[in-house]
Amino acid sequence: MTTFYQKIRHAKKILVLDLGFLGDTVTLLPALSVIRKACPRADFSVMVESKVVSLLQLTPWIDHVFGYPRFPKGPKWYQDFGRVLNLRREHYDVIINLNGSDRSSLLTLFSGATHRLGRVPYRKKSRFWRYCFTDTVEVPYHTQHLSHQRLDCLHLSGFPKEISPDFDVVMPENAFEKIRPSVGTTPFIHVSPFTTMDKKELPAEQLVELLGCLDFPFVLSCAPNEREQTKLKALLSSLKKQPLAVFAGSLNIVELTALISLSQAHLCGDSGSLHLAVMLKKPTFAWFRETSGVVEWAPTGDTHVNVFGDDGDPFLKIPQKKLEDTFRAFLMSIQ
Incomplete structure (x- = not known):
């Protein structure tokens, strides 16, 4: 059986879509480093909550960082039309979404990406969720640290386990x-x-x-x-x-x-x-x-x-x- 990683290892454009806050973004970094090392030639982008975009200034190995406003209150569903159009204009080959929220899942679906990996949510509330992704991965919640859960998602999707995860941050002198x-x-x-x-x-x-x-x-x-x-x-x-x-x-x-x-x-x-x-x-x-x-x-x-x-x-x-x-x-x- 062909794994998700085998399908996308030569992708030209990859977006990791995660709309979490500071803790979510920090715990995502080891998984991001694995994706970067596994797909070194891809144009690599990440979308996070707008308030924490600046943190990813410390990760020069990420090519582009986009913000999504969630604090103090997120946008109405119809206010995402412009963001969806922007996503589609980018022509991503791959979107990886280990967040599982309804909003991020819909953005993934409407992005137009050929390959879309999603993690099965903690509670499967929405009937449409499964149709947002071409590939899914299921890793138990509340059993280990969030950073390890995300790495497990990648490994179950075929990303090489021998790639060493790290935070790989670079502090600017200023x-x-x-x-x-x-x-x-x-x-x-x-x-x-x-x-x-x-x-x-x-x-x-x-x-x-x-x-x-x-x-x-x-x-x-x-x-x-x-x-x-x-x-x-x-x-x-x-x-x-x-x-x-x-x-x-x-x-x-x-x-x-x-x-x-x-x-x-x-x-x-x-x-x-x-x-x-x-x-x-x-x-x-x-x-x-x-x-x-x-x-x-x-x-x-x-x-x-x-x-x-x-x-x-x-x-x-x-x-x-x-x-x-x-x-x-x-x-x-x-x-």
């Missing part, structure tokens, strides 16, 4: 211009204390105690929104030790990546910055809600330590002793 004056050459731990919602965060008093365990310079950063900036201001007023530097929503994605790349380790909740740290091969200490899907996002490996807690009201509930003892063991491991 990404450090805003950071180096504040941190200099001092070794530090980067702390990203907040996430997109309270239930994924530690209570402020617990975070203060945790940072009090640090006998090492640390740098704080947060997202450029009022919610996180307000929380960061309150946190700073309560800290027992002051940080080496603070970036209160002043960094874009590329600059945040540059900051993490200079750090010795990364401390955070379940957020996009965690995936950037994993991408950069930095040791991480992270706290998570215990859910059925957490295995898809929690990093694995000897250099990554995760602490799991229950839903609180409204914050994450993790016993303080458990949190601090695990954190101290992590600090010992990276010294």
Whole structure:
């Protein structure tokens, strides 16, 4: 039986279509590197959510990057007519879509590409889904990290397993211009204390105690929104030790990546910055809600330590002793 890869290995134009946010895009990079290496002569494009297009400035081996607006709200279905026309004008031979959402599946169908690979969605809600693809692949959800799931999709589709997946990011020197004056050459731990919602965060008093365990310079950063900036201001007023530097929503994605790349380790909740740290091969200490899907996002490996807690009201509930003892063991491991 001819595999999908055998059909497309000499394709001239390939598009990987994934409309996920920062974490989704970072965890897609190893699969993208496999596709690039398996089809080295193809014109290789990727479509991601508009807010994270800048991240793929760090992957010069991708020829073209396109954005799709999903935040704070995606377009109406009829507003995609122009995008469909643009896709058709590109005359892609191949579209690979491991996302499975209704919108991305329809864009795949109407692209006009000859070969269209799709992953079977977690819940097969739409009757039309199967007709959007010429080839499909089924890999279980909620069983392993999302990056490994995507690699499994490629391997089951015939992509060579001997191709080594990697993030293959290249940091431009100008990404450090805003950071180096504040941190200099001092070794530090980067702390990203907040996430997109309270239930994924530690209570402020617990975070203060945790940072009090640090006998090492640390740098704080947060997202450029009022919610996180307000929380960061309150946190700073309560800290027992002051940080080496603070970036209160002043960094874009590329600059945040540059900051993490200079750090010795990364401390955070379940957020996009965690995936950037994993991408950069930095040791991480992270706290998570215990859910059925957490295995898809929690990093694995000897250099990554995760602490799991229950839903609180409204914050994450993790016993303080458990949190601090695990954190101290992590600090010992990276010294």
